[in-house]
Amino acid sequence: MSAILASVFIGLMALGAPIAFAMLIAGLAAVWMKPGMPALVVMQNLFSGLDSFPLLAIPFFILAAELMSGGALTDVLLKFAARLVGMRRGGLGHANILTLTFFSGISGSALADAAGPGAMLIKMMRKAGYNDAYAAALTASTAIVGPIIPPSIIMIVYALTDNSVTVTGLFLAGVLPGLLIAVALALVNHWVSVRRDYRSAPELLDPAPLLLLFWRALPALMLPAIILGGIHLGIFTPTEASAAAVLYALIVGRFVYGTLHFHMLPAILFRTALMTASILFIVATSAVFAWVLTVGQIPQQAASWIASMELSQAALLVAVNVLLLLVGIFIEPLPGVMIMVPILAPLADAAGLNPLHFAIVVIVNLTLGMVTPPVGGLLFVTSAVSGVKMGPMVREMAPMLAALFVVLVLLTFFPAISTWLPGLLGYRN
Template structure:
């Protein structure tokens, strides 16, 4: 059964079958090959994998992001970032990264940020004179900050998979690494803008226009504070926080800013339903695959093999990181978390590695995989938006990928970068 599970999964992936179908099909094939269990078990696992109250946070966070985009709040954020720093050398590059950091506190989805506000800022950079490949690469690299800075859909899934960490603990652990990713891209943009002499400054707006833009984006900027403050203060759970974020986005867009119209609501709801269905389908299929792994005792075998190596904690982290980097080339982030975390997290805890530190290593590692070919989801989205060949975009993103890998290495080497803030707030394991 183990051989059937692995072979079917690998063969379908190579054949180009969507990863969700590959996982579900491999689980079903292994079950049928064993012949001792009813295939109805697959249907039961599909539903039980989604039968979780915290799972409701996913569609609510997606809805909040769609309401922000539909209400043109994301456009306001892009324009504000451009007005704030677009008048210096490489200014639109800084604005691009700044917008990515800002949006990370609203959407929690790299794909949503790349497809929505990312397309807007790419167009602005292209019109200003920046090379299209540079604008696209910087946007793709900035988009992966979204799953690191809270709120984060991936962190919600991780917390459901590993009971040793909480959603709020992961949210707090992601703040410093997310800011470091943004800072690394800002420094890289400064160096490239100086080397390439990107002198495409935007006109400096008047103080009146700037203050008006600041006033309009202030409500959007308060959303991350409301989410984290409400959870930390015990006002609501992370799932309820997602619902609050959706209601808040609607109120801001409809009544405060006034850019969200009633006619847009049906389209936003349909888009949210489609995106949520895709994410939840991947999760349910991954649950089937993970169940078969457990039944076949593959996690236990892998854990024993890793423990048998006798690696120190740092050596184990490095080995796991290299393994995850390889997995990120072929697996999407969500199924990778569901499949690999139950295998690797117990090994890390047995080695004395802080669960929050290990969680950030895994999440950051797999998130970087979203901008690495051949299965980099963000690369595909930006490639479609810009009509750049995937190979051209992959080559353009290499400098950004290198600096983000440097940040990742720092997170691996210095646990305090990811554990200091949650420990300070009392979210220890």
Template sequence: MMGKTLVILFVATLVLGVPVAFTMGIAGLAAILADGTLNPLIAMQRMFGGIDSFPLMAVPFFVLAAELMTACGLTAALLRFADALVGHLKGGLGHVNVLVSMLFAGISGSALADAAGPGAIVLRMMRRAGYDENYAGALSAATATIGPIVPPSILMVIYAISDNRVTVAGLFLAGLVPGLLLGLALALTNHVVSVRNGYRGRESRAAGPEIAAAFYGALPALLMPGIILGGILGGVFTATEAGAVAVAYALLLGLARRALGLSRLLAVFARAATITSSVLLIVAMASVFGWLLTYLRIPQELAAWLAGLTDDRLTVLFLLAGFALVCGLVIDTLPALIILTPVLGPIAHQFGIDPLHFAMMLVLNLTIGLVTPPVGPVLFVIATVGRLRLERLSRAILPLLAAELFVLLLIILFPELSTTVPRIFGYAN
């Protein structure tokens, strides 16, 4: 009865369009009440327990740091630097879109922040330059998915809290190669589309002094990922403390550039608080839902079912990837990650799949869900800021989506892409 209530209510409220955080909370509380033997206060305990975590404190810090860096005007500096490097190539603004997303990902760690920030700016630039507006929007949406892969990543922090077999630092390192592959795949796709449609780059290659000046302007933003990763790997501070350091750095930088007046600073803190509260609400509700899944022994039952189908590790990984991909189509990325990690993670471990390899597969898989209908929150952001029709945007993103799925296939087939860098630094088995 308990399991049926949980599943039926979760699916029903999701279909009705109830926000996913509340679908998990409603279904979880109803399942506990339907059981009759559990104290309903368990739901409150699990909610508070889910967010009472020292590593989770990194999330508000990284969110605030990204908002401060954006308010400092460093997005424009990154755009100038990217344009100086790749703007002369065929389809130059498309390549700028990819590169600036990779650079900004080292600051924000969020696909939505990337889409609403530099993604929206480059979309307008591409539209003025004569690119098809739907392709420009699709590329901005696709490149935004690099944000959760390249460190620092909010999703990586949440995953590390949900699975004690990995660390935040290990996951940050594991995302370096997949993030680079994702950028290269999207750049290659943009080149093919640009050749087919005659999209040109800037008239001339940037000269050395222009590149140097653009690099100097973007240097404060480029230093942020180095400070975070360098401090963590050097043992100077933890991932959570790295977030606090990032905030201090961004705040000092904004004050030094005279870009943060009192009114702007208050607006930055308000936006960061809004984003953080929504994330923590999802984490709290998903903690109840995830605990119930474990209580009902759903991971063990799934593992036994898979063991009855096959004992081949790669086949199991493909089955788990397919299941995660379907979930990513209908459930937002963050709650899907919190729900699936305690369910699928033990199954992967039972079949001998490296935890970092599985983590990257799952995070990349669910990140792709950010740009796939019917949920696709990044598509909705781009459609809103670009005033584009969602159905046309969904069609335009298909070749870019194929490129991302190809990268996912590489990550599944070659575990070394995810595990080599962490292993070099001692963060992998």
């Protein structure tokens, strides 16, 4: 059963089949070839994979981001970020990083960040004289902050996969790592800008006073604070927070910014439904794949094999990082979490690792795969919206990837980066 699952899955991936279909067909083939096991269990696991109340947060967070974008959020945040740091050396590069960091606190999706505000930022950097490939590479690299700073779709799925952590704990644990990534990329941008003499472009900046731009951006900036603050104060659960975010985004876009009109809602709802369907289909097929893995005793066998090696905590973390870096090259973060966490989380627990620390290492590691060739979903999206070819963009990413790997090393060996904020607020998992 396990051999059939692995061979069909790897074969379909090699043929370029979408990851969701590869997992579903591999699971169905493994069940079909198992004597006495009805194929109906595949449908049962498809349904049970989606039969979870916390998953309701996914469409609501996506809808909130779409409503805020329709309500001129991207333009407001971009003007504020550009006015705040745009006059410095490499200012529009810094504005790119700051804007996408702001937006990551709303969308929870790296692909949405790259395709939406990322496209606008690349155009501005191009007008200011930045190399096209560099602007695209910086945008793709910064967009990975989206799944790390809350709200995060990947964190919601992770919490459903590993019962030792909560959505709230993961949201809080992702704040400092996400900001650390943004700072690391800002240092790279400064270094590159000094070498290439990328200067500010005053004509592209909004002449309005900084305080006025901050006041305009404040309603948008408040959304992440409302989500985390409301959850921490016990006003609502993470799932209820997503619904509150939709209501807040609707009010802000329609009555504060005045740019969200009711005739825009059908298109917004359609985009939300399309993105939600694609994400939840991956979740459902991952549930089938994970169930077959469990029935085949693969997680238990892997755990026993690694446990027999008696690795220290540091050695285990290094081994997990190497494994996930290889897995992340070929598998997107969401199915990566669904497949790998049931195998790796028990090992981390047996080794005495803090579950929040381990979860952030796994999430950041798999997210790096989105900017790592040959799959790298963010690379393809950014290339499409910018018109930049993959080759030049990947070459420009070398210093950024180096900075991201340095951050991963820091997160691996300094658990406090992930655990300090949750611990400060009383969350141990």
